[in-house]
Amino acid sequence: MNNSIFSKYCLLEIVLSFWGITGLKSQTVVFPRDFSPAEGLVTAQEKPFRDEVCLNGLWELQCIPVPSSWKSGSGIAPELSAPQPGKWEKVKIKIPSAINVNDWGRGSNVGAGTQNPYAPGSVYFPSYPEHWKHTRMGWLRKSFRIPEEWAQKRVLLHFEAVAGDCIVLVNGREVGHNLDSHLPFDMDISDYINRDAENELLVGVRHTKLFDKSHPVYKKMGATYPTGSNTDDLIGIWQDVYLLGVPEVRITDVFVQPWVDKNELVLEVAMTNLTSKNKKITLGGVVKEWINHAGKDVLTAPEISWSLGETALTIPSESITLRAGESQTVTIRHQVNDALKYWTPDTPDLYTLLLNVNDKRQTYDCKATRFGWRQFKIVGDEFQLNGKKIQCFGDIQHPFSAYICSRRFAYAWYQMIKDFGGNAVRPHAQPWPRVYYDLADEMGLMVLDETALFGSSIRLNFEEDLTWQRSHEHLERLILRDRNHPSVIGWSAGNETFAIALLNKPEKEVAAVWDEKLVDLTLSARKFDPTRDFITLDGDRDMDGRLPVWSKHFAHGLKLEDLPRNLDKPLVVGESGATYYGRPIQLYPFVGEKAFLSYEGRSEALAIDVYQNARQMALPYLSYYSPSEVCWFGLEHMNLGYHDFNRLPNLTDGIFAGKPYEEGKPGYQYERIPPYVTTFNPGLDPQLPLYKALPMFNALKVALKGEAWTPYNEVKHPLKPELPQPVYRAAYLVGTPQPELADFITKAGITLTDKSQKANLWIIDAETVTVEDLQKVQAILKKWQKKGGMLLALSSGNRLTEAFCDWLPEEVTLTDRRASALEVDKNTSWGSHFELPDLYFSEMDGDRYILKHGLTGNLIEKGEAIFSASRTDWNLFNNVAEHWKCAQVVLYKTLNKPEGVALVTYPLGNVNLVLSVIDYHLWTKETSTFWKNLFRVMAIDVDRTDLQHQSVKRKEHDLLMDGPTD
Template identity: 25%
Template structure:
């Protein structure tokens, strides 16, 4: 077993349990301060209740019913394997993890529907409330909700019970780098609740469930698709949605549209978002009632769409107060392929300009929380470190972060390539190796689940301007139908680019030709007339630093491993000299250095796993990277 599973006895409370190493932010975590922030910055309502904190837990076999007695306390939202959970036990594939908590609904919520939200639960779960089965969910990285109104008591405590199973690497489900026996590049499993749990009230008559924001820079407008939790009849002419774009305290644009129609907000002289100037507009979306804009006009004479309908509602008179209001933000930014300094070789364009994308492979793991970051402050530290070091991008590797991570990236200004978490049986099979021409076969059910979770990821993260690229497959990990999936993602989201497969087996699909090159001197990708050429992984310089290792007894490795600061810096300079050469002479569009931090036995981070040691000074990194941001003539 990894050393993280051999900690303090089960009776130790979460606040005193220690990991082999911990970041400074993880050391501050208590049951009273664990993730208090609002979890959904893109769809904010003023009333909500945070359910993070201590829950009861028990682990049983899958064949028995819910327990009547529980083993102890678990700190939500940290997974059961993590030190911060206070449990630090593995959940085996044949077992079930049970959670229990008693909640009371605020009296001021009476007369409204109550939604219970889970940020993420890995992997399959079912929820009971006061003994009634509310529903189930499958998927380890996506948020989900239940309407629990009809299960609630009119007064007093309500008993929530959640049962969770996780096949980990014995199943084919998307899970990224989690395996039951961690080694090398494969890490500790994550099971159960690992993101915020919370409740909110919504109007009984109807509420806004989704607001989809698409910047159209070429037309200087914002496309808005605001959707209710259930459809409204076409014959309902008085239900409408008002959308307002705001710059500081100034209204930039506002319009009213019929429910079910697309709105377009003109954004005159838009302030474009970029890593140098990450400007964000605020947006408010309201469910309103209007006077029928067509009066006594016969129904068969009324327009059902098009300009006439849009104009009528834009002029409609809003009556009363909105029944539902959500706030969020958006940015005006454009990502595309276009001509670059080398004739015939397309490059990555940001707002119609060639901007080299320089970033690290970012795994998002933490020594005491595993997949769960400890706090906003911790995430901001990492992103700010990358910005100050001369990175303008990161590749979020085989993990989907909590929404607040992307909010901080939007706010601070860093481009993100978002990987889809890989899914395959284990790390020794269904793993298509480099140079293999034929993709492996996958079971239909496994493909359906992968594509469902891929779709959910894109839908959930759609509004974040920092995300500019979707990465469908990493290397050969569970790869299948790559050309079809790349085309599918391009149709799902035409506003972004698609990296069909990062490294190994290029199938000619997507917007990128992406190679991985871990040699001491990175190789150059060959030219491609219809796609940008990028190095999706390189580097991997290892430096194990005593006192900052996850487990000193295990193999602590890098692709090249050194023992002092000078040789590490020299090796880094040597690698980046080739990246700069390829940028200048071959129109290389991007490079991804492995990696932001050490992770468990991997010690090739720019930071140690506890984030306490910066291995190459920030000013040195910034100076090394500077030539990548000078225009190539």
């Protein structure tokens, strides 16, 4: 082992030991490159007029407790007390990183013996103390110096995003405040800094949910701010931080408007003069080709490498007078005349506009703005790119965990979309890190840009004026951040905002007011961006004709009747399918029992559904179509850095950083990427591909190529064999069984008799039976050899007595295998009467594990196993949050599990011995139906009256668990 590898290995040992993990395995996977390739905000062309210092690195943290007297839901957050000397955490936080980053994904309890042993872990920084996860308020501190060469520059503090309410102090003086968890902001700190000494930067943060205001009538409401999805519980500086040195006379914003249909490039340039003198300046520049030098393989393609090429267009200079302290916006129009190549998904050609601010003596500023020559328009019911009809086929994803902050994962997602034939993406439910829009420009994906107004959360408080004020500010800031991206086709002001009224159930007049405000919010996008016609509330139709795009989210099945006809505007289906909510019984019509059998079978059902929707709805009628999360449900979750399937993953598994931590470096420097947090492997684990396609992905790919897939022919439940005539009309209970067993037999409708000689069915309590009891059984066996009989040994799966095991003709033991559903051998006479829906208990009330332990041994091998543990545990999927469910099912499938036979028959001459370890304690509608059917199939006479009289509870519809609804 060379010294560098040894030092990395030792560093990893130290980090894991700090977290309480010892005995690092030799198979640990170390990634030797940057987890998240990134670059700064200032380009080489802008220097020396502009400069930057990245403040990423080790910051001090002080967690502040929420006062016990504070009452939630008031809309007034607790006061953030000042940091105290000597109270700073011993461990420093690695910015960018939310303070509670290890709880992003809610999966930090991993491994055997924990509450959620199959949940994917979310520990990206093992060095962070456990209590940081619970932080709701705190201070972050960093010292910095101003470079000497910035003496004549204004100094800006730039945050890409801070989660929560944020107050900024420089050298003890308050500079500014921000409450928007997803978008960047600048603060001019020129008047607060020491130019020739150390400066102290303090950032105070309070969790956004501390600002919730409950409503007395609409109990689900609370959030007075755009929440986002899966980022709404973050707190802290979760994206990059910079000091920017900028000239006093400078360009503050450039909006490049490519009006292709007018052959005109329109530049809106905002400028400012912060000197004490009037300035007569000229503004002009050039447009140069932006050339991408990134590699083509999975490791180098996400790594940033580019240069500027030849001048494609010269922007003639214009003379401007800027008075002292004045800001103004200048509009420049220039004919293009075929000098620029079109940006399209197939040819994502990019350019950089370099604008210079000069006077006769000097150049004050140079500002670089990347853009593309293209125009998106709505013409009637068509969506057009550069004057030609185009259809968008894309994908969405929730930001399920911290891996989304990596350019490598963004690249992997986009490459997958390209691979299935897609050309679009909706970074879903909130503004995503800037890299997603940069990469879309470079790779050729059309982006529907969405705010954090996530209606599906049902939390937004539409009764508060502050909510609407913050939402307007949020949309404006999103547009100002992203409007120069050629990939952005339009603006989605929110996602499924209809759900707020649907599930809060206001009066119609109240809902109408909310709708009016939503329309006003959405259409306000035109004020900041007149170049894009595509403006929508994704999933909210067109708000009674008031929006230029009709958009709806569809459940599973082909529902062409729900598409409006003769509507002179583009039609959008932004999500479709049963991906996140579909139960096996809902997917049965597509593939039958496969929907119950395995995760792959479930995906086959999703595949048929997505295929018919793509072919029969999207291609003929839609301008934009996206299934619901191809990247999450159309691919298999990745076992990154975990390959020992004889145990559950733990904190020694995953992909670990192989590069030393660097101060002042843009991008995330994770310590670890856990297994199963994502479906992508962007080269991190050499044993795994980029992704593993499931049938859903393949079907969509085939559909968009116009090729054939399995046709949809509805699967009907088959007719079952005729039940045998009862042979066993009364049963005798051997010995002294547990009261629970006697109660079960009664509820199942079996007639008991105390006359053992008259019964040809003897029931044995396999958990209590004694040697003496079994001597009686042995005696009856001899008498039955001519006329036949049945011995039914029942255990709830907890134990088998030693006497019983010794008495059995072959060895049998209990295994550590439990199941919430069973599989059946249909080649057996009894098994032929059952279908997997009959053996599915994963949705019943209470304890769903019908099998607590399985059976193994020679008795099983020589006997006939009728029922066994299901290979899939749907209890890990149903009613489970999206960031867990898929990974849990895939992990469960992958683990090497012990044998799990649940019911076996074994011939003892002319007597049938039946041994069951199915938990008879569970008595629900589902289990009572199963047991009565089983006993009838076994030719046991049972009372057909269902003795269960349970009331069926009406479950309130949960949009995130149960799918779309009208």
